[in-house]
Amino acid sequence: MIRLESLTKVFDTPKGAVVAADHIDMEVPEGEICILLGPSGCGKTTTLKMINRIVKPTSGKVFINGEDTTGLDTQTLRRNIGYVIQQIGLFPNMTIEENITIVPKLLGWDKAKYKARAREMMAMIALEPDAFLKRFPSELSGGQQQRIGVARALAADPPVMLMDEPFGAIDPINRAVIQDEFLKMQQELNKTIMFVSHDIDEAIKMGDRVAVFREGKLVQYSTPDDLLAAPKNAFVESFLGEDRALKRLNLVKVREIVTDEIGTVTPSDTLETALAKIDDYGYQNAILMINERKQPAGIISRSLARTTKGYCRDHFQAVPAVVDLDDDLRKAASLMFAHDQTWLPCVDKAGTVCGQITQRAMTSHLGARYRARQGDDRKPSAAIKE
Amino acid sequence: MPIRSIKGALKALVLFAIFFAGVWSQSSGVIDEFLWYLPDVQYLMVQHIWLTVMSGSLAILVAIPLGIVLSRPKMANVAESLMQVLNVGTTIPTLAVLALSMSFLGIGTVPAVFGLFVATLLPITRNTYAGLKGVNPALMEAAAGIGMSPMQRLLKVELPNALYVIFAGMRTALTINVGTVPLAFLIGAGGLGELIFTGIDLYDPVMMLSGAIPTALLAITIDALIAIIAFLVVPRGVNPSRA
Numbered sequence A: 001m002i003r004l005e006s007l008t009k010v011f012d013t014p015k016g017a018v019v020a021a022d023h024i025d026m027e028v029p030e031g032e033i034c035i036l037l038g039p040s041g042c043g044k045t046t047t048l049k050m051i052n053r054i055v056k057p058t059s060g061k062v063f064i065n066g067e068d069t070t071g072l073d074t075q076t077l078r079r080n081i082g083y084v085i086q087q088i089g090l091f092p093n094m095t096i097e098e099n100i101t102i103v104p105k106l107l108g109w110d111k112a113k114y115k116a117r118a119r120e121m122m123a124m125i126a127l128e129p130d131a132f133l134k135r136f137p138s139e140l141s142g143g144q145q146q147r148i149g150v151a152r153a154l155a156a157d158p159p160v161m162l163m164d165e166p167f168g169a170i171d172p173i174n175r176a177v178i179q180d181e182f183l184k185m186q187q188e189l190n191k192t193i194m195f196v197s198h199d200i201d202e203a204i205k206m207g208d209r210v211a212v213f214r215e216g217k218l219v220q221y222s223t224p225d226d227l228l229a230a231p232k233n234a235f236v237e238s239f240l241g242e243d244r245a246l247k248r249l250n251l252v253k254v255r256e257i258v259t260d261e262i263g264t265v266t267p268s269d270t271l272e273t274a275l276a277k278i279d280d281y282g283y284q285n286a287i288l289m290i291n292e293r294k295q296p297a298g299i300i301s302r303s304l305a306r307t308t309k310g311y312c313r314d315h316f317q318a319v320p321a322v323v324d325l326d327d328d329l330r331k332a333a334s335l336m337f338a339h340d341q342t343w344l345p346c347v348d349k350a351g352t353v354c355g356q357i358t359q360r361a362m363t364s365h366l367g368a369r370y371r372a373r374q375g376d377d378r379k380p381s382a383a384i385k386e
Numbered sequence B: 001m002p003i004r005s006i007k008g009a010l011k012a013l014v015l016f017a018i019f020f021a022g023v024w025s026q027s028s029g030v031i032d033e034f035l036w037y038l039p040d041v042q043y044l045m046v047q048h049i050w051l052t053v054m055s056g057s058l059a060i061l062v063a064i065p066l067g068i069v070l071s072r073p074k075m076a077n078v079a080e081s082l083m084q085v086l087n088v089g090t091t092i093p094t095l096a097v098l099a100l101s102m103s104f105l106g107i108g109t110v111p112a113v114f115g116l117f118v119a120t121l122l123p124i125t126r127n128t129y130a131g132l133k134g135v136n137p138a139l140m141e142a143a144a145g146i147g148m149s150p151m152q153r154l155l156k157v158e159l160p161n162a163l164y165v166i167f168a169g170m171r172t173a174l175t176i177n178v179g180t181v182p183l184a185f186l187i188g189a190g191g192l193g194e195l196i197f198t199g200i201d202l203y204d205p206v207m208m209l210s211g212a213i214p215t216a217l218l219a220i221t222i223d224a225l226i227a228i229i230a231f232l233v234v235p236r237g238v239n240p241s242r243a
């Protein structure tokens, strides 16, 4: 857990005082990733660096796991915080192995232990130990160096990590790969992480919480979904962009808006029954046919059911697409657009039908929070003044 | 093709020239004259090397710590102006430095070593300072953020990364030192300068060359020697000659 209490930094510059961080109060619960987000110069890096005292706070306190760090010796404090800097900063005079083991060595681990740890870290970041440990940083690609930077910060297994735009220097494709790897690692490691970014998409993808900064002040601190659904003021709103509703598609799972009521027919039903059911449920153009294991087997279209006689098993069409309960809405929307559908059947892990998702449900879910905000407490002047 | 044959022809020409120079020197007795100076050369060379080793190692011992101290953040205010003073110092001709040190310390080895020491000190200090200041700030931040003490940062990060530049400074400084030692003869410290200057005075080119050629060879040797040491000592990851 990291808690910042009224943390403030004022830089004295020749042009006068610059307030880089202004009474920042926030708390990152144990095991969560908090993204510090905001435009250039808003104080993200300064806030981050006050935690490990690379920047000395003007006032305020930092608590780590409940302990006030003010009294701690700087070196001890830093050795227990993993630090990944934006410029990677691997030591070019040392091999990869020496780079990774540097903190364990500082902490006085014995040789066998830190050597084993280096191999373990390499496995974790998916690089072949025998091929890489004896190389020098200059012999690695940018993405590989970035991974080593993360490995170095993690080597001594610190409970807390600070990362300043750790994936900023990599091309978008590799960045996505490293982000995914990192999230997978985090699921096992459960570190408490402060992570600076100026990329909204990265923030939404990586963060359990997002802290939006503006000119040294913490403007909004909430979960990515809350942030997108209910931006606190016009600044946050414009920073998130016009397409913020679409960004939310990534965050909402099908499970959250599925309606478990879905009318279905079986292969042995007649088309007459099908038509009746379509009308009963008020479906516009088709109904789902399921097999005896309740899996989607086909669809019966309304027009066909009206004009033809016979059994469903002889007159169905292929199911255009299904979504899984754990898919996100982005995938669901994409499938709907691709297949020109207004609804899709949803299945669970076993593949049995458990409901449907409609375009209407999606749009109203995305709009609901936002409309509620606009309805009640939207007082822009007050929000901005804060 | 033509280029290669021209090169071949040049090579052959050089070989012929060397051969005929040999034949000429043998027949004219120049070689014997040189051999006549051999005992002098041996004796003076030892003196010469001794002057270089004394002044050079003193300079290294003082210059590197001085460069390190000046590069510390706490010294930032004074360091730049001090480096300016040192830079002005470099422009004073070594002969003048020797003359000055003679007027304080008299004649002999001591003022010579001191004068050479001063002349060698500056390039090494400058390179040590510049090398340490030139270490990528990101490395320094990473080192600090990881929890290294200032001393660990210096020994494990700053010095290894500045080492190549520091060695370059030593190479220049000591090569110049060897080439300057002949001047020490002028204040009575001996060395190969004795043959060179006496040879000039006596219009005796053979005598002069028996001082000058070994001096040049010494300079080349020390340059190569330090290059080899740098090759071995500077870590592979930051050693351009081992990239």
Ligand SMILES: Nc1ncnc2c1ncn2[C@@H]1O[C@H](COP(=O)(O)OP(=O)(O)OP(=O)(O)O)[C@@H](O)[C@H]1O
Residues within 6 Å of the ligand: A011, A012, A013, A018, A019, A020, A038, A039, A040, A041, A042, A043, A044, A045, A046, A047, A198
């Ligand atoms: N050492 C310093 N001396 C003076 N002012 C500083 C110093 N470091 C940062 N600042 C100022 O403090 C403010 C916040 O800087 P900070 O580096 O925290 O921004 P940031 O949010 O990380 O921006 P970016 O996204 O560009 O990295 C800026 O106005 C900057 O100019």
Ligand SMILES: [Mg+2]
Residues within 6 Å of the ligand: A044, A045, A046, A196
């Ligand atoms: Mg920054």
